[in-house]
Amino acid sequence: MPSRAESDLSIPTRQKAALFRRQGGPVTVEEVPVVQPEELKPNQALVKVIYSGVCHTDLHAMLGDWPLENKLPLIGGHEGAGIVVAIGEHSDTDLKIGDKVGIKWIADCCLKCEMCRKGYEPACSKAQCSGFNVDGSFQQYAVSYTRQLSRIPDGLPLEDAAPILCAGVTVYKALKESGCQAGDTIAIPGAGGGLGHLAIQYANIMGLRVIAIDTGDEKRDLCSKLGAEKWIDFTQVDDIVKALKDATEDGLGPHASIVTSSSGKAYEQAMEYIRPHGTVVAVGLPPSAKVNADVFWTVFLSKKLVGSYVGNRQEAAEALQFAAAGKIKTKYVIQPLSRLPMIYEQMHSGQLAGRVVLDLHAE
Ligand code: 8ID
Ligand code: ZN
Numbered sequence: 001m002p003s004r005a006e007s008d009l010s011i012p013t014r015q016k017a018a019l020f021r022r023q024g025g026p027v028t029v030e031e032v033p034v035v036q037p038e039e040l041k042p043n044q045a046l047v048k049v050i051y052s053g054v055c056h057t058d059l060h061a062m063l064g065d066w067p068l069e070n071k072l073p074l075i076g077g078h079e080g081a082g083i084v085v086a087i088g089e090h091s092d093t094d095l096k097i098g099d100k101v102g103i104k105w106i107a108d109c110c111l112k113c114e115m116c117r118k119g120y121e122p123a124c125s126k127a128q129c130s131g132f133n134v135d136g137s138f139q140q141y142a143v144s145y146t147r148q149l150s151r152i153p154d155g156l157p158l159e160d161a162a163p164i165l166c167a168g169v170t171v172y173k174a175l176k177e178s179g180c181q182a183g184d185t186i187a188i189p190g191a192g193g194g195l196g197h198l199a200i201q202y203a204n205i206m207g208l209r210v211i212a213i214d215t216g217d218e219k220r221d222l223c224s225k226l227g228a229e230k231w232i233d234f235t236q237v238d239d240i241v242k243a244l245k246d247a248t249e250d251g252l253g254p255h256a257s258i259v260t261s262s263s264g265k266a267y268e269q270a271m272e273y274i275r276p277h278g279t280v281v282a283v284g285l286p287p288s289a290k291v292n293a294d295v296f297w298t299v300f301l302s303k304k305l306v307g308s309y310v311g312n313r314q315e316a317a318e319a320l321q322f323a324a325a326g327k328i329k330t331k332y333v334i335q336p337l338s339r340l341p342m343i344y345e346q347m348h349s350g351q352l353a354g355r356v357v358l359d360l361h362a363e
Contacts, residue, residue, distance in 0.1 A: 005050055005361035006158070009085050009098060011037065016360070017139035018340045021073040023064030027341045032075075034141040040088030043108075043146050047101060052137035053079030053163040053332070054356045055194060056262045057105070057285065059344050061132055065287035070132045077358075078105040078130035079165045080137025081158035084149075093146035100152040101144075102165040102320070103130050103137045105310050108145035121148075121312040138337065140360045150316045153324035160323060163194060163330040163355045166310065169319040171199035171260065173311035174281045175206055178256035179304075182207030187244055187254040187273070190261035190284055191228060192219025194355040199258050200226045201328045202319075211247045211254055213240075213266070218353045222331060234266070244273035256281060264289025276301040281308050330355050336362040 017032045035046060058076040060066050080103035084095055095101065109116055109124035116124050130136040130144065152161045180186055186203055190196040191212030203210050204227045211230040212223035220231050230247045237243045245253045252275035259266050264286040271280055271293040282291065282305065291305060298305075311319065322328045331354030335343060343356050 015140040037086035042090040044088040046086040047082045049080045049082040051159045051162045075135035076131040077137030081162040102150040156324040169311040169316045172319040174308040177308045184255035185209040187211045187257040189213040189266035195260040241273045279304040332357040
């Protein structure tokens, strides 16, 4: 049954949005104008955002800790699940008013350059990012771009779809980049967080065995419930390299590490603990972090380091299909938009297990 917010497709002139005017905040919830249908450009759509996940990237953007500039003032958010309520005239799209869609991190890209043609859409030099260069999903009515909106499959509730739009697609893609095959073992530093706990589930579907690395009882319980075979609390272990090698039967270490931690520390030993011919997939984006790799041993043991940055439209569709099939279930709590500043504080101090999903229309 669609909720009242989902079935009311009328377009008001004012709405609630969470925004910040300078890096570091404060983040405030304010009443701002809604872009009206006649103001939309071709290939733009107005999406009534019903739910939005909160990603650690939103916190990085607010703090301004990456070597990139975002727009200011900025309405963050890039895991928006909602309904199309208007489409710009002369748009080349088969989307219709009333369709359920998702706003991803990649809001738009040229679709013409070599990167786009090869399916590397996030690497397009003209890519626009939701909640970074364009206002995102922490508002009730967001302008987005028809070419990059994801269709949300029937039967997948919007609150379940939201975290898949960034966290889900990102880890799904990263697991493909790991080159692992069924039966291989992967380490997931950050396993109890938003990305990490979804990575455990996609890894299971791919037939991989998971060593979860994170901290605290709640995250330990979550990881083991989701099917991680082993758990390592990074605050309780002095020698992470040894712990990871010991966690594999032959002592060689995992075949890959999908680093989803938002802190640089998780990267420090990853190149050391993966087994020969193994791969470290860099996903987490801690500010100013470096990956430690000894050139001699990287060569001698044929190790690989790859970066993995969200996914393209096809990967987003695939990641959503697994969720629609009931094989991926985000652990989330639903909160009103007004809680965003508190959620950022909890995220900053590592207290959140799984994801927080905002209900944009809760009182
Ligand atoms: O496309 C991409 N590559 C992409 C997409 C989306 C998000 C990258 N990211 C980045 C975010 O910007 C952020 O830097 O991935 C990182 C994780 O995002 P998240 O999952 O949304 O963050 P979270 O929910 O706060 O989870 C982070 C987890 O890392 C753990 C924390 O305890 C938390 O559970 N962690 C930390 I902090 N230090 C760790 C360590 N040393 C660690 N886990 C293991 N070892
Ligand atoms: Zn994200």
